[in-house]
Amino acid sequence: xxxxxxxxxxxxxxxxxxxxPGAREAIAKAQASDMEIRFxxxxxxxxxxxxxxxxxxxxxxLQDEQLFTATDAAHQWLVQQQLRPYCLVHSNIQSExxxxxxxxxxxxxxxxxxxxxxxxxxxxxxxxxxxxxxLVGIGYNRYFKLDDELLLDAGPFVKAIEFAAGAxxxxxxxxSPEFFKQVxxxxxxxxxxxxxxxxxxxxxIEGALxxxxxxxxxxxxxxxxxxxxxxxxxxQVVASVVEAVExxxxx
Amino acid sequence: xxxxxxxxxxxxxxxxxxxxPGAREAIAKAQASDMEIRFxxxxxxxxxxxxxxxxxxxxxxLQDEQLFTATDAAHQWLVQQQLRPYCLVHSNIQSExxxxxxxxxxxxxxxxxxxxxxxxxxxxxxxxxxxxxxLVGIGYNRYFKLDDELLLDAGPFVKAIEFAAGAxxxxxxxxSPEFFKQVxxxxxxxxxxxxxxxxxxxxxIEGALxxxxxxxxxxxxxxxxxxxxxxxxxxQVVASVVEAVExxxxx
Numbered sequence: 173x174x175x176x177x178x179x180x181x182x183x184x185x186x187x188x189x190x191x192x193p194g195a196r197e198a199i200a201k202a203q204a205s206d207m208e209i210r211f212x213x214x215x216x217x218x219x220x221x222x223x224x225x226x227x228x229x230x231x232x233x234l235q236d237e238q239l240f241t242a243t244d245a246a247h248q249w250l251v252q253q254q255l256r257p258y259c260l261v262h263s264n265i266q267s268e269x270x271x272x273x274x275x276x277x278x279x280x281x282x283x284x285x286x287x288x289x290x291x292x293x294x295x296x297x298x299x300x301x302x303x304x305x306x307l308v309g310i311g312y313n314r315y316f317k318l319d320d321e322l323l324l325d326a327g328p329f330v331k332a333i334e335f336a337a338g339a340x341x342x343x344x345x346x347x348s349p350e351f352f353k354q355v356x357x358x359x360x361x362x363x364x365x366x367x368x369x370x371x372x373x374x375x376x377i378e379g380a381l382x383x384x385x386x387x388x389x390x391x392x393x394x395x396x397x398x399x400x401x402x403x404x405x406x407x408q409v410v411a412s413v414v415e416a417v418e419x420x421x422x423x
Numbered sequence: 424x425x426x427x428x429x430x431x432x433x434x435x436x437x438x439x440x441x442x443x444p445g446a447r448e449a450i451a452k453a454q455a456s457d458m459e460i461r462f463x464x465x466x467x468x469x470x471x472x473x474x475x476x477x478x479x480x481x482x483x484x485l486q487d488e489q490l491f492t493a494t495d496a497a498h499q500w501l502v503q504q505q506l507r508p509y510c511l512v513h514s515n516i517q518s519e520x521x522x523x524x525x526x527x528x529x530x531x532x533x534x535x536x537x538x539x540x541x542x543x544x545x546x547x548x549x550x551x552x553x554x555x556x557x558l559v560g561i562g563y564n565r566y567f568k569l570d571d572e573l574l575l576d577a578g579p580f581v582k583a584i585e586f587a588a589g590a591x592x593x594x595x596x597x598x599s600p601e602f603f604k605q606v607x608x609x610x611x612x613x614x615x616x617x618x619x620x621x622x623x624x625x626x627x628i629e630g631a632l633x634x635x636x637x638x639x640x641x642x643x644x645x646x647x648x649x650x651x652x653x654x655x656x657x658x659q660v661v662a663s664v665v666e667a668v669e670x671x672x673x674x
Contacts, residue, residue: 291540291575298566298575314587315549324542324549328583336565336579338653402589 174386174420176361177202180346181213181223183371183393184413186230188319192392194414196231202417203233208359212368214242214311214345214375216283216326217262240355242310242345243268246281249344250308255279257308260297260329262286282333282341283310284326294329301337311345313375317394346372347379369416373399381405388416425637425671427612428453431597432464432474434622434644435664437481439570443643445665447482453668454484459610463619465493465562465596465626467534467577468513491606493561493596494519497532500595501559506530508559511548511580513537533584533592534561535577545580552588562596564626568645597623598630620667624650632656639667 179185179202185195202209211227211234218226220241227234243265250257256273259266261283269281280297301307313325330341345351356366363384370376371393380387387407389399400409410416430436430453436446453460462478462485469477471492478485494516501508507524510517512534520532531548552558564576581592596602607614614635621627622644631638638658640650651660661667 287542289542289545291538294540294579295572295575298579299573302566302573314589315553321546322550322553324546324583324587328545328549328587331586332575332579332583335582336575338565 173422174207174361174367175365176208176210176356176359176367177417177420178210178212178355178366178368178380178385179413180368180370180372180376181211181227182215183317183395184369184390185211185227185232187317187393191230191232192412192414194412198414198417199232199234202420205421207420208361209234210238210240210355210359212240212346212351212355214313214326215316216241216243216310217264217286219265219268220244222264237358240351240358242351243283245348245351245354246283246308246310246344247272249342250279250281253279253306255306257281258296258300258305259283260285260288260293261310263288277305279306279308280333281308281310282326282330284313284316285329289324289329294332297333298336301333301339307333307337307339307341309341309343309345311343311375312347313372315394322394346375347382349383352379352383352385367416367420369413369420371395373402377407378403378405381407388419390416424673425458425612425618426616427459427461427607427610427618428668428671429461429463429606429617429619429631429636430664431619431621431623431627432462432478433466433567434646435620435641436462436478436483438568438644442481442483443663443665445663449665449668450483450485453671456672458671459612460485461489461491461606461610463491463597463602463606465564465577466567467492467494467561468515468537470516470519471495473515488609491602491609493602494534496599496602496605497534497559497561497595498523500593501530501532504530506557508532509547509551509556510534511536511539511544512561514539528556530557530559531584532559532561533577533581535564535567536580540575540580545583548584549587552584552590558584558588558590558592560592560594560596562594562626563598564623566645573645597626598633600634603630603634603636618667618671620664620671622646624653628658629654629656632658639670641667
């Protein structure tokens with residue numbers, strides 16, 4: 173039996189605007205159990221407040237404190253390091269960094285900037301990193317699913333700037349061990365008593381395994397048939413979050 | 424003494440619209456020597472015809488057959504492989520691929536597309552590769568210099584799509600050994616009798632060394648002080664193409 177369950181959001185609880193069938197009930201069942209529940213996401217097109225609203229509109233029940241986002245982790249880190257970031261992030265989450273000085277930037281933050289990933293903005297990020305500014309990434313997520321389409325996430329753009337500038341990014345969301353540590357610090361659970369449930373075999377599952385957690389890959393969201401073979405280590409693969417919760421409950 | 428000299432173009436003979444001081448005379452001297460001269464470039468913002476015109480307008484003397492471009496190599500390869508490419512390349516060179524079928528693409532070609540590197544186009548390239556289309560890159564060039572600014576070249580975008588789709592690109596320009604082989608096949612020279620002169624420590628110098636050529640890095644164009652330490656192997660570093668030609672002539 174696990175003491176804590178960590179749920180990824182997009183692709184696990186919903187895809188686009190639609191909840192995964194049975195996901196609401198599965199989360200309610202998990203919340204009613206003795207396990208501690210957290211929701212952890214690298215999604216960087218929505219603020220934490222927007223995500224909480226989205227989840228509740230979809231009928232999911234959760235406390236504000238149960239949600240951990242890579243965006244918040246990145247903000248916290250930039251504040252701690254007293255950096256002035258150039259934020260190549262989605263227009264929806266620019267507001268989250270408005271308290272930081274951004275003139276004369278000495279750091280680069282890359283999230284899922286969507287249409288703002290253009291040549292001019294990517295050149296700006298590159299030129300700053302080439303001149304020595306640290307590169308901060310929300311995650312290495314390769315792609316996500318929206319309206320039956322796979323779309324590029326922040327990861328490929330982080331990799332592009334790393335390659336161009338000969339730099340290595342600091343990743344603030346999954347699969348960073350610090351991020352998993354921060355989430356677990358809010359619970360009573362040890363890594364070995366914790367199950368990460370996600371649709372991203374790298375960020376969710378490989379990341380969890382590398383931090384000593386167990387992993388459960390769901391066949392929803394961005395899941396592809398070959399995903400089971402892409403990483404080393406042992407993990408569960410189940411049809412959806414419904415079966416994942418049943419598995420965690422020992423049913 | 425070398426039997427053949429290979430010159431990179433941008434950053435070696437010119438930067439932007441301006442010839443490197445002394446470069447015209449250096450090329451004239453090399454052309455008048457017993458050595459065979461070739462010009463080889465991954466520049467993919469101009470067609471071969473445009474490049475020849477540019478070079479002659481800048482006062483450089485060369486024969487059409489002395490110029491080898493990654494764009495031409497890519498075109499040749501796509502024809503041989505009978506592929507229908509989605510061409511994410513600069514609008515200037517789209518015409519070079521107009522003879523290939525491009526509806527219902529089953530391959531992706533990435534050159535230096537400049538402003539056409541946008542989210543929609545990159546998603547299209549990614550989705551095709553994710554579905555199994557081979558990825559073809561002009562080169563892995565990281566950046567180039569234009570008007571005192573370093574700008575992203577094709578390489579970082581090739582890397583981004585490789586990472587996103589879990590694919591490996593076929594590179595048709597430098598540092599591909601096939602490209603160096605193709606250039607040398609047009610001469611009487613063996614690799615060990617050939618000197619590559621370039622400003623890109625990876626594409627020009629490391630690529631040349633890996634193909635058994637000698638390398639001479641010039642301190643013009645995109646050259647950065649730390650470049651000498653970035654690769655393994657032994658190579659010359661000189662002030663400019665003027666000194667490179669003198670070195671090749673044994674002066």
